[in-house]
Amino acid sequence: MSRYIVEGGIPLQGEVEISGAKNAVLPILAATILGQGQSVLEKVPDLRDVRVMKEVLEELGAKINETSEGLGVDTSSLNACRIPPQLMHKMRATVFLMGPLLARFGKVELCQPGGCNIGSRPIDLHLKGLRALGVQFEEEEGCLTGTVEQLKGAEIHLDFPSVGATENIMMAATLAEGQTIINNVAKEPEIVDLQNFLNQLGANIRGAGTDMIKVTGVEQLHPVEYEIIPDRVEAGTFLVAGAITGGELTIKNVIPEHIEAIMVKLTEAGHQIEVKNEEVKIKAAARSKNINVKTLPYPGFPTDMQPQFMSLLALAQGQSIITETIFENRLNHACELQKMGAEIEVNNNQAIITGSKNISGAVLKAANLRAGAALLLASLAANGKSIIENIYHIERGYECLEEKLIKLGANLHKEKSEGALDNVK
Structure with missing residues (x-):
C-alpha cells in the first residue's frame, strides 16, 4: 500500500503527453x-x-x-x-x-x-x-x-x-x-x-x-x-491541474472535440484555452471565477471530471454549484476537501462551494479513482504538505501520473504506508 506526499503551491509548467484511454x-x-x-x-x-x-x-x-x-x-x-x-x-x-x-x-x-x-x-x-x-x-x-x-x-x-x-x-x-x-x-x-x-x-x-x-x-x-484513442479524462485532469496551480501547460496527444465541455467550463472560469491540432494549451488566470457545473451524459459535462472541478472551485471567487445527475454517491469527496479548509455544503445531489483564497495541506484518503485525482489536484494547490492514502485508486486510471507531474514541476513523491489494502468494491 502506497501514498503520495505532496508539497503544494507550485505552478505547473511544461508539456505532458496523454496516454491511451x-x-x-x-x-x-x-x-x-x-x-x-x-x-x-x-x-x-x-x-x-x-x-x-x-x-x-x-x-x-x-x-x-x-x-x-x-x-x-x-x-x-x-x-x-x-x-x-x-x-x-x-x-x-x-x-x-x-x-x-x-x-x-x-x-x-x-x-x-x-x-x-x-x-x-x-x-x-x-x-x-x-x-x-x-x-x-x-x-x-x-x-x-x-x-x-x-x-x-x-x-x-x-x-x-x-x-x-x-x-x-x-x-x-x-x-x-x-x-x-x-x-x-x-x-x-x-x-x-x-x-x-x-x-x-x-x-x-x-x-x-x-x-x-x-x-x-x-x-x-x-x-x-x-x-487506442487518447484518454479525455486524463487530458481534462491535467487541464485542471494547470488551472488550479496557476500554471501554463500544453496537453499533447488529445482529441479536442472529446473535451469540448471541459474546455468550455475552464474558459467560463476565466482561464485561457488554445487549441492547435492535437494539442490544447491552458494559461491559468490568477484565480478561477465562480461557475456552475451539471454532469450529463456525453456530450454534456462528464461525471468523471466533476470531482476535479470541485477542487478547482474550492479556490474560485464567489459561490459555485455542482449538480451531479449520474451517480448518487459521487459527492463524497467533499468531506476530504473540507479537511483542507474548503467551504462545501452537500445537499443530496448538489454541492454548494464557497471559494476560498487558500486551502491547507491535510492527511487525505482517496475513496475512488476520480475522487483521488481531485484530492491530488487540491494538494498541488494547497499551502503546506498533504498526505494522500489509498492511491491505488488513482493508479487504476492514470498512467505514470507521479512522473508526469514531477516533470511539470510538482513536488511530490510516493512512499510505502502501513496498513492493509482496502478491498476494491
Missing part, C-alpha cells in the same frame, strides 16, 4: 475474444485496471505478450467461460466480457463486478439487452450463468444511455443472427472507438456517437492491429 481499452481488450487469433493494440496504458483485465483474459486461456508494435492478445486458445470471482471483485469492467463470451461460446459465468464506490451501478441494462438477444440467465448464490444456442438480432431500447450496456450489447450482437437495433444508446467517444475496432475485426456496425446503433451480425471476425 482507460475507458476505451478495457472493452476493446474484452472484444479481442471475438477475433480469434492475435490482435495487437497500440497506446495501451499501463494501469491497474488494464493489468486486471489482462489477468482475466489469461485465466480464460488467452496469451498476452508485448510486441514491438504494442500489446499482443491472442484469444485463439480460450478454453473457459467463467470469469474468476476474485478478479471480478477487483474491477467493474470485467462485466464487458459477458457479450464477447456469449457471442463466441454461448455461455458466461460471473459474479457481481466490483469497481469504484460511487453509487448504484447495477448490470440490469446489460442483462436486459442480452436477454433480448436470446440469452437465458440463471442466478445461484450471487453468481449468474448465461447461456444461448444462437444469439438472434433484436430491437432494444435502453431505459438509460448506459455506456457499459451499450458496449456489451454491441459486442454480443456482432456475431448474432440478423440485425440488432439499439435505441437510446450512450454517445461517448469510447463507444465510437469500440465500434471502429469491431468494424476492423470485420463487424458491421453503424451509428456509434448517435442515439441509435445498428449491428448486422456476421459469421466470424478476425484479429487486427489497432491504436
Whole structure:
C-alpha cells in the first residue's frame, strides 16, 4: 500500500503527453475474444485496471505478450467461460466480457463486478439487452450463468444511455443472427472507438456517437492491429491541474472535440484555452471565477471530471454549484476537501462551494479513482504538505501520473504506508 506526499503551491509548467484511454481499452481488450487469433493494440496504458483485465483474459486461456508494435492478445486458445470471482471483485469492467463470451461460446459465468464506490451501478441494462438477444440467465448464490444456442438480432431500447450496456450489447450482437437495433444508446467517444475496432475485426456496425446503433451480425471476425484513442479524462485532469496551480501547460496527444465541455467550463472560469491540432494549451488566470457545473451524459459535462472541478472551485471567487445527475454517491469527496479548509455544503445531489483564497495541506484518503485525482489536484494547490492514502485508486486510471507531474514541476513523491489494502468494491 502506497501514498503520495505532496508539497503544494507550485505552478505547473511544461508539456505532458496523454496516454491511451482507460475507458476505451478495457472493452476493446474484452472484444479481442471475438477475433480469434492475435490482435495487437497500440497506446495501451499501463494501469491497474488494464493489468486486471489482462489477468482475466489469461485465466480464460488467452496469451498476452508485448510486441514491438504494442500489446499482443491472442484469444485463439480460450478454453473457459467463467470469469474468476476474485478478479471480478477487483474491477467493474470485467462485466464487458459477458457479450464477447456469449457471442463466441454461448455461455458466461460471473459474479457481481466490483469497481469504484460511487453509487448504484447495477448490470440490469446489460442483462436486459442480452436477454433480448436470446440469452437465458440463471442466478445461484450471487453468481449468474448465461447461456444461448444462437444469439438472434433484436430491437432494444435502453431505459438509460448506459455506456457499459451499450458496449456489451454491441459486442454480443456482432456475431448474432440478423440485425440488432439499439435505441437510446450512450454517445461517448469510447463507444465510437469500440465500434471502429469491431468494424476492423470485420463487424458491421453503424451509428456509434448517435442515439441509435445498428449491428448486422456476421459469421466470424478476425484479429487486427489497432491504436487506442487518447484518454479525455486524463487530458481534462491535467487541464485542471494547470488551472488550479496557476500554471501554463500544453496537453499533447488529445482529441479536442472529446473535451469540448471541459474546455468550455475552464474558459467560463476565466482561464485561457488554445487549441492547435492535437494539442490544447491552458494559461491559468490568477484565480478561477465562480461557475456552475451539471454532469450529463456525453456530450454534456462528464461525471468523471466533476470531482476535479470541485477542487478547482474550492479556490474560485464567489459561490459555485455542482449538480451531479449520474451517480448518487459521487459527492463524497467533499468531506476530504473540507479537511483542507474548503467551504462545501452537500445537499443530496448538489454541492454548494464557497471559494476560498487558500486551502491547507491535510492527511487525505482517496475513496475512488476520480475522487483521488481531485484530492491530488487540491494538494498541488494547497499551502503546506498533504498526505494522500489509498492511491491505488488513482493508479487504476492514470498512467505514470507521479512522473508526469514531477516533470511539470510538482513536488511530490510516493512512499510505502502501513496498513492493509482496502478491498476494491
